[in-house]
Amino acid sequence: MIRFAELYHALDSTTKTNEKIAAMSSYFVAAPPLDAAWATYFLCGNKLRRLVPTKLLRAWAAEEASIPSWLLDESYHAVGDLAETLSLVVPPGEIRTDESLSYWVEHRLLPLRALDEQTQRQFVVEIWKETPAKLRFVVMKLITGAFRVGVSKRLVTRAIAQQSGVSADVVSHRLMGNWTPTHDFFASLVDPDVQDTLASQPYPFCLAHPLNIEEGPQPIGDAEQFVAEWKWDGIRGQVIRRSGQTFIWSRGEELMENRWPEIESAAEHLPDGTVLDGEILAVASDGNVLPFGQLQRRIGRKTIGKKLLSEVPVVFHAFDLLEHRGVDIRQQRFVKRRGQLEQLLGDCDHPHLKITELVSGESWDEWAEVRERSRDVNAEGLMLKRKDAAYDVGRVRGTWWKWKVQPFTIDAVLIYAQKGHGKRASLFTDYTFALWDGDQLVPFAKAYSGLDDKEIRQVDRFVRQNTKDTFGPVRSVTPTLVMELAFEGLQRSTRHKSGVATRFPRILRWRHDKKAEDANQLGELLEMLDD
């Protein structure tokens, strides 16, 4: 466990990719396979389901530290991280014996869930007595299910590849989907024999880079090297048809079962050994794509009723073919894969399985004009894809570009502020903005990002000096600061005071030139609704 905690702190204390990979590689070299499996599990962002209610952890920590609960809460607000607060507040313990990561997880952490409160407490306090702050921090991160360290899955993959000699693509493929951290799993992860694929296993997704909106597409090359598609605002997914079974995976590598029955039954018409990449979209009866808000009605539902099925039917818009007749064709050029995709879906001809049309155009200017109409078709903009590129793993620069439409913008007044978490803990970084409705300010959006560190400190100082009222962690401030907010979309909402919900609101810039009374009216926001 000490080695794993050291790995965590090594990863946490550098921003350099090479140093991170080196730290992971040297961990994997010396770790027994079962430890390596658990380390891979956590580094890839997997978590243990909650083991102990955090409320109890807080109460026990306050008692162990001999402080009242309000003081623990205040400490938590100052630190902004529960696991860290617990590791700092409770007096440091002393390491007795160093057990392995897997021993900790399997014998000291996972069993917690099944214990009664009294025994749980005994276990946890024992852990505290045996851990100094730094080690305890990592253990508490695992217990609270908040373990996160600054490495991407891609980086973990590279480290394992480097250490094992198995290619990164193979490692990455083997890490897709659901797996259990066992000795055998890790052994097969680094097995040099690459003749394996589980029927359900998806491929790593190729991700697009955002195009700099101000610069436009010129810097990425000539228009003739690219094709354009609408950038749909749905759910990215892979449809897999192998061994007579269908699997639909989300980009978050979640297997979506029984969620999209239309697509599942459509996929039965695909030949075995087919993997499609595309977007799940809600469509109207005329086939037109509906806004994301409609699709949202079907997300998060365990069972889909008949009514919803008829009101919000979905279609899989395929835009790439990764496996054809059981062969991985990701290394083929885009146009070649596209040709086979067209053929395949043409043969299959199913209303719930469509191919994403290419948007015709021959020059950047032409596509720029088309892009202006994105909102009319409920797209977020255009996707530009290199004709001669292979299907890459992860966010590789240069093959896929997303060229989004200009966001909606509005000038709003900052009225509430709350301290952030993690890096932003103890600074007021989470803001609520309002618009005028007559002489009333109506809150309509929360925004957390867009200011630089210097501006954040200025706003932080402003909040401290201009607090009108405090509601728990939230401060209301004298309406003074005006910020220009950008957001991607807008829809009616009965849950919001303003009557609308914005999608991806963020701060575009601080309008030092405007006073609170110069901010926009709520009415102006409502005019942006397209219904």
Next chain:
Amino acid sequence: MNHDAEFQFLPYGESIKIDGVDVSFHPAGHMLGSAQVRLEHRGQVAVVTGDYKLGNDPTCESWQPLSCHLLVTESTFGLPVYRWEDEQTTADAINDWWRESRDEGKCCVLYGYAAGKSQRLLASLDPSIGPIYTHGAVEKGNEAYRKTGVDLPETTFVGSLERKHDFTGGIVVAVPSANGTPWLRRFGRTSTAMASGWMAVRGARRRRAVDRGFVVSDHVDWPSLLKAVELCDPETVWVTHGYSATVARYLQELGREAHVIDSRTRSENDEDGAQASGVEGEGS
């Protein structure tokens, strides 16, 4: 401070009378020359701590408890999350980092407040690892310390060296404001670290954009603040400069009379605002 003001110097422990009040200075342990002020009038004793810390610091005299009726204490780090490790553990951690960076062919840059913190850091460095360099502001502090007879390892002022000097394997002690400036370029490949009490919290450490954070503070941490109050055993505590409200409330719950004496704006500015705005010297 008024430049025309006349200064009268007073050794620790000696008292003078000002308007019928006996005034004396006593070591505060914060840095060389730092003092708590003891005021006595008709048998009533008040002690104003100023910035202070408990424990051992080879570069200054140690804080000593003064029993009093009224204690005015700072509370920069008055939260239970602030708990300093012992001097030696921290010194070892800094020297280990220096040794590792040296072996990787890097130059270390260690940031600390120019007067007090830097000298304490210097005193804890192991000169057998490599050469020690200083930023101009730090070197000025060193001169003052050495003049008083404090033993510091040999240091070289960066500005006195040739432009092409090779700093590999050395350590540069510099002020925090030097971080991220072009001045750092001359040191080649560096590993940077900040020494401050705020480094106890990961978020603050990350905000600093340095490779390492070492928890070194010249203020009382939570346990020593409570210990100081216990040792001085005042009837009343006035808490200022930091987490005043928190400390006062906690002391009240322990059954001691305690009040906050900052104005709201003041405490708001100094509490965690000090670290947020990058104020050096831990908001003092």
